[in-house]
Amino acid sequence: xxxxxxxxxxxxxxxxQAADWLQRRHFWAWREEDQKALEGWLEQSxxxxxxxxxxxxAWKDTQRMAALQRPVPRRxxxxxxxxxxxxxxxxxxxxxVAVGWPSFFEHPETxxxxxGLGERKTITLADGSKVExxxxxxxxxxxxxxxxxxxxxxGEAFFDIVHDSRHPFVVMVGNRRITxxxxxxxxxRDHDKLxxxxxxxxxxxxxxxxxxxxxxxxxxxxxxQDKGHAIIATRKTSVELKDDLGWRRGLLVFKHxxxxxxxxxxxxxxxxxxxxxxAQTARxxxxxTFQSNNVSVFADAVRDLLGLRVQVRKDETVISR
Amino acid sequence: MAETPDNSRESAERRDFxxxxxxxxxxxxxxxxxLPLEAVLMQYLQHxxxxxxxxxxxRQEVYIRVYEASKKQIPHPARPFVFTVAxxxxxxxxxxxxxxxxxxxxxxxxxxxxxDEPGPERATxxxxxxxxxxxxxxxxxxxxxxxxxxxxxxxxSGQEIAQRMGISEPTVSKHLATGMYALANILYGEKSxxxx
Numbered sequence: 001x002x003x004x005x006x007x008x009x010x011x012x013x014x015x016x017q018a019a020d021w022l023q024r025r026h027f028w029a030w031r032e033e034d035q036k037a038l039e040g041w042l043e044q045s046x047x048x049x050x051x052x053x054x055x056x057x058a059w060k061d062t063q064r065m066a067a068l069q070r071p072v073p074r075r076x077x078x079x080x081x082x083x084x085x086x087x088x089x090x091x092x093x094x095x096x097v098a099v100g101w102p103s104f105f106e107h108p109e110t111x112x113x114x115x116g117l118g119e120r121k122t123i124t125l126a127d128g129s130k131v132e133x134x135x136x137x138x139x140x141x142x143x144x145x146x147x148x149x150x151x152x153x154x155g156e157a158f159f160d161i162v163h164d165s166r167h168p169f170v171v172m173v174g175n176r177r178i179t180x181x182x183x184x185x186x187x188x189r190d191h192d193k194l195x196x197x198x199x200x201x202x203x204x205x206x207x208x209x210x211x212x213x214x215x216x217x218x219x220x221x222x223x224x225q226d227k228g229h230a231i232i233a234t235r236k237t238s239v240e241l242k243d244d245l246g247w248r249r250g251l252l253v254f255k256h257x258x259x260x261x262x263x264x265x266x267x268x269x270x271x272x273x274x275x276x277x278x279a280q281t282a283r284x285x286x287x288x289t290f291q292s293n294n295v296s297v298f299a300d301a302v303r304d305l306l307g308l309r310v311q312v313r314k315d316e317t318v319i320s321r
Numbered sequence: 322m323a324e325t326p327d328n329s330r331e332s333a334e335r336r337d338f339x340x341x342x343x344x345x346x347x348x349x350x351x352x353x354x355x356l357p358l359e360a361v362l363m364q365y366l367q368h369x370x371x372x373x374x375x376x377x378x379x380r381q382e383v384y385i386r387v388y389e390a391s392k393k394q395i396p397h398p399a400r401p402f403v404f405t406v407a408x409x410x411x412x413x414x415x416x417x418x419x420x421x422x423x424x425x426x427x428x429x430x431x432x433x434x435x436x437d438e439p440g441p442e443r444a445t446x447x448x449x450x451x452x453x454x455x456x457x458x459x460x461x462x463x464x465x466x467x468x469x470x471x472x473x474x475x476x477x478s479g480q481e482i483a484q485r486m487g488i489s490e491p492t493v494s495k496h497l498a499t500g501m502y503a504l505a506n507i508l509y510g511e512k513s514x515x516x517x
Contacts, residue, residue, distance in 0.1 A: 005460055007510070010373035011502045012381050019498035027472055027479035027497055028490075050351070050384045057352040058505035062454055062473055146481070208476050 017041070018051035022059060025215070029168055031181055032202055032217050063210040110142045115155070118269045118293045120247070129169065132158040134188075134247050135269045135292070156188040158248060163201070175211055176226060179204040185218070186244060194226040199241055252292045259284050259302070259319065270295050277320035281308065347391060354399035355387060359509035362407060369411055379414075380510075383407045457507040461500055468493055469500035 011019070021038050024030070042049045115121050115137050123131045125143050133139055137155020142148070148169045150159075161169045163182030171178040171187055173194050178187065183201035188194070196205060198218040205224055206215035212231065216224060221241065225232045236244070243253035252265050260282035263274035269292040276282040284306060290298050299317050303310045311318045362383065363376060370376040386406045396402040458466055464486070471482045483493045 004511070007373045007376075008460060008503045008506045009462075009499070010377045010506065012374075012377050014381060015377065015502045015505075016498065019501040020494065022501055023479070023494055023497035027482070027493075046385050046388045047381060050388055051381065053348055053351055054356060054384075054509070055501050055505050057356055058508050059501055061508055062457075062504055 012051070014047045014051045015055070018048065018055050021052060022055050026059070029165060029179075029181075030204060030215065035215075035217055060210050110140050113139045113141065117271055120250070127164065128162045130160045132160075132248055134158075152187050152189055154189060156186070156247070158184070158186050158245060160184045161201075175207050175209050177206050177208055179206075186241075192228050195223065196226070197223045197236065197241055197244060199238075199245070246289065247292060250292055252290045253288075254290075255287050256285050257287070258282060259286060262286060262298070263319070266290075266292070266295055266298060269293055271315065273316045274298070275316050275318045277318055281319060281321055284308075347388070347395065350391070350395050350399070351388065355384070355403055356509055358400060358403050360512045362403065363510045364512070365404070365407060366411070369414070377506075379407075379410065383410055386410065453508065457504055460507060461503055464488075465496040465499045465503070468496035469504070472497055472500075 021041065024034065025038065042052060111123070113121055113123055113131075113133055115133050115135060117136050119135060121133045123133070123139075123141065125131075125141075125148070127143070127148075129143075129148070131139065131141065131150065134156035137157060138153040139150055139155075139157055140153065141150040147167045148161075148164075149172065150157075150170070151172045157171075159169070159171065159180065161180045161183050163169075163180065169180040169183075171180075173187060173189050176194055178185065178196055181202040181204060183203045184199040185201075185203055186195075186197040186199065188196075196203075196218065198220055200220055202220075203218045204215050205218060206212050216231070216233065218224065221235045221237065223234045223236050225234070240255075243255065246253040252262075252269075254262050254265075257265075259276050263276050263282075266274045272295050274295060286302070286306070288301065290301075295317055296312070299310045299312065299319070302308050302319055309320045311320075359380070363380060366376045366379045366383070367373075370379060383403070383406055387403055390396070390402075390406070458469060461469060467486060468482050471477045471485055472479070477485065479490060479493050479497070482497075483490045486493065
């Protein structure tokens with residue numbers, strides 16, 4: 001081993017401890033008590049804190065660098081990566097030997113579940129876990145001896161997961177990851193906006209590619225709104241959460257919702273779209289519980305109670321002053 | 322119903338808002354301004370060290386002092402401040418340990434000139450990061466490298482790495498931890514333009 005390589009492996013005991021914390025956090029099941037223990041260790045001395053910052057920053061750098069490998073390799077990139085390619089090939093061979101050929105290519109036991117407008121589906125897994133899929137949603141799910149994983153590609157789903165510490169249930173939404181630690185939770189994806197609401201138990205929210213700076217641990221009532229560039233945490237009462245879950249019973253529950261928001265909600269479920277004609281009308285707030293698939297009841301209520309004008313056409317219901 | 326702006330509720334909601342991704346100014350500064358100086362700092366420290374372990378200890382000591390001093394006010398620019406701290410630390414050490422040869426003090430002064438110049442290291446890092454990472458990973462001990470590649474590049478969990486490599490989970494942890502501190506040493510502690 002060269003002198004340089006010796007230098008690379010030189011570390012203080014604090015560095016070694018910090019590295020152990022960091023790898024635990026990144027690669028193994030991480031519970032609230034682990035987070036507390038880490039925070040306790042960090043508070044013990046500035047040396048701990050600095051060593052951890054340093055290793056964490058370096059590890060993030062490797063992520064950023066590794067990400068450069070991902071895009072379709074252009075010639076220059078390909079030339080830079082011969083060793084890496086060799087490693088990847090070795091790793092691939094190791095994988096095939098370890099788990100057998102068929103499961104190596106995109107889990108064959110992946111189930112695709114799709115719901116149309118206004119449709120709901122419940123998927124029950126062998127372990128008793130349940131996933132309820134709301135309107136206009138797409139979910140891929142795989143559950144086998146290696147673990148349980150779901151991808152919410154579109155729409156909204158409620159997860160009621162039977163906890164198994166050996167096989168945490170992981171939900172991927174784009175590059176975001178939610179790891180259940182014994183949980184009921186709601187995940188909704190609208191274009192680039194992701195919302196996660198925790199109903200029971202606890203869960204961890206992060207991004208395997210490091211794009212979320214530090215994992216967020218969710219407790220019951222926590223609601224995360226992730227807009228890609230900013231993650232905002234709010235809290236909701238159990239009553240508010242129950243309202244958000246009204247769709248499981250085919251209901252939409254509005255409290256101080258603007259007509260614009262209410263229309264957008266109805267439009268998730270129905271082919272006949274509610275259109276609010278002007279901005280002033282769109283700002284009117286309403287409350288109430290409606291059947292998600294019954295636009296006409298909503299339209300009638302708006303007409304009778306708010307004195308607004310309603311025009312029902314073939315594929316839209318226009319509300320105006 | 323009608324148009325009733327409900328202010329009480331709005332303000333209650335705002336109170337509950339909380340930006341999750343807030344990190345301390347000190348940490349941000351440290352990661353952005355101090356860590357990139359590590360290559361030059363290590364070169365500086367190694368002049369008066371018997372071995373690499375000692376240099377790592379000194380580096381930690383410098384960082385702690387920089388951290389303590391910066392808690393009240395973050396010094397700008399970082400570079401002269403960090404090297405003043407390092408220099409004082411070395412001088413005290415020379416005074417304390419009589420064994421240290423007098424040359425190290427001379428070296429200290431000779432090195433001061435280089436310290437004030439902005440280093441090329443950050444630009445270089447940006448220019449060929451990919452190559453640097455490749456070289457850095459190549460230099461890890463073989464099993465450690467395998468674990469890091471599976472974990473970092475292929476995105477496997479610790480459990481999955483253990484299965485693929487056919488080794489125990491504690492061993493995977495050990496390899497990953499070693500990989501993490503070794504990569505930090507290579508990426509921060511060494512001059513990137515170094516010829517092999």
